[in-house]
Amino acid sequence: MRTETTIQGLHAALSPVRASRKSIGFVATMGNLHEGHLKLVQEASQLCDVVVVSIFVNPTQFGPNEDFANYPRTFEADSNLLAEANCDILFAPSTEQIYGEQPQKTTVQVNSLADDLCGRTRPGHFTGVATVVTKLFNIVQPTVALFGEKDYQQLAIIRHLANDLCFDVDVIGVPTVRAENGLALSSRNGYLSEEELILAPAIYAALQTIQAQILDASENGKIDFDGFAAEGRKALEKQQFAVDYVEIRNPDLTPAQIDQGKWVILVAAKLGKTRLIDNLTVTLPSA
């Protein structure tokens, strides 16, 4: 595995790859890698000739009261994991490489999608994500870019921006990797205390309960989207979660409509100071 820390270095590394028309699979990460990231890398190596993984803790997607400064930075362990996985090039740029020396004036806005759900309590977050992903796409120029389905809204936004901005890239979502107890893997799980780690799988349990309720209700008549979401919220609140939202939406994140036959249930909730998100799709057998 080759490690590049500058845009110029990465371009030099990728130049022969492009000239030989090999496909490039790209996985953008903020480091502190876990099995979820490695599954993205594995998938990329199956789909493409060359795998590029970036590690960049992007300051512009953190709010002023969020955990940018304390976000876990574990470069050496990450680098070892990627070398063992099928990563060909690790791109680990400095903030200066990505945000330059002149003051940045340009932002990429994915309107309406970015202000919804997590965007309601994290203003500017998805503009930070969309802007840095645009930069990284321009730097890496990948054939395929893979993102985890755990960050469902992020994936929806990146799909939209790639399409809207005419990027010549396939954006692929990769299923969430879970611990045995159902907890979705996330770097932020590392913030949880022992007690919180025991409580955290309740999010997935709540998602599964709603999924089952929807499937049951579809056989017996009315699917009460709002009612099921409200019950899910209550269940989590009883278990010490400060719930941001429990919502059921169409797959494209518009409000759930009965005739879709397929939906996504999304949860964001805090355990102590740690904000966790998860989601689960549900598809009627008839759909």
Place this chain on the structure above:
Amino acid sequence: MRTETTIQGLHAALSPVRASRKSIGFVATMGNLHEGHLKLVQEASQLCDVVVVSIFVNPTQFGPNEDFANYPRTFEADSNLLAEANCDILFAPSTEQIYGEQPQKTTVQVNSLADDLCGRTRPGHFTGVATVVTKLFNIVQPTVALFGEKDYQQLAIIRHLANDLCFDVDVIGVPTVRAENGLALSSRNGYLSEEELILAPAIYAALQTIQAQILDASENGKIDFDGFAAEGRKALEKQQFAVDYVEIRNPDLTPAQIDQGKWVILVAAKLGKTRLIDNLTVTLPSA
């Protein structure tokens, strides 16, 4: 010259160009070509192996009360001119090709620069420009992109966005082409009546006057930026212009500072219903 009307067709045409690592020069136009455009094409053919020119009247950069519907569309004449010039590929996409079928949610904003000068009276204009240029850069993936210096603010915005968004492209400004009487060539000159065509060169004359005043004043002491701009405005208003602005700025469009030694004088003014813009740089011999 090959003409492509779809993104897919353009990608196919450019695929062997990219594989052979030839450089691509790109000129984005809205058609109704004049000598100014052809100079961009000529410059592109000197700098690059392959020249791509786009003709696309971009709806999102026109305001609701602007001239999108009536903008001159002269495809056949344009195509002939480009074939005679050194254009290799003419890219002439439909609105659907560029803006897709799903509702667009993504915009590229170049903050502060986009709200200044022409942006004050044309809200959304430069966001439309920045967004379509981002799309076109992603579609064409040029080595070099050339824009006219006549649209000084547009050029500044595109330079900024290319740098901010890490596009691997050189943005090059090409000097304004003028008629013998000094009038900057522009498709919108075609809107001018015979009488207005006689008046229009007064804009360039005003720019030259201010340029001379600055050079004179620099020898005798104080350069009165605001005073010179105000005089230029008055001179134009006396000649039937409805002046939007006459401004003197640093080359990066920040407010003029005496220690720069180099500035740009910018004018936007309406003659009847036609809005004209022009600019002229001035550099002190000592700078």
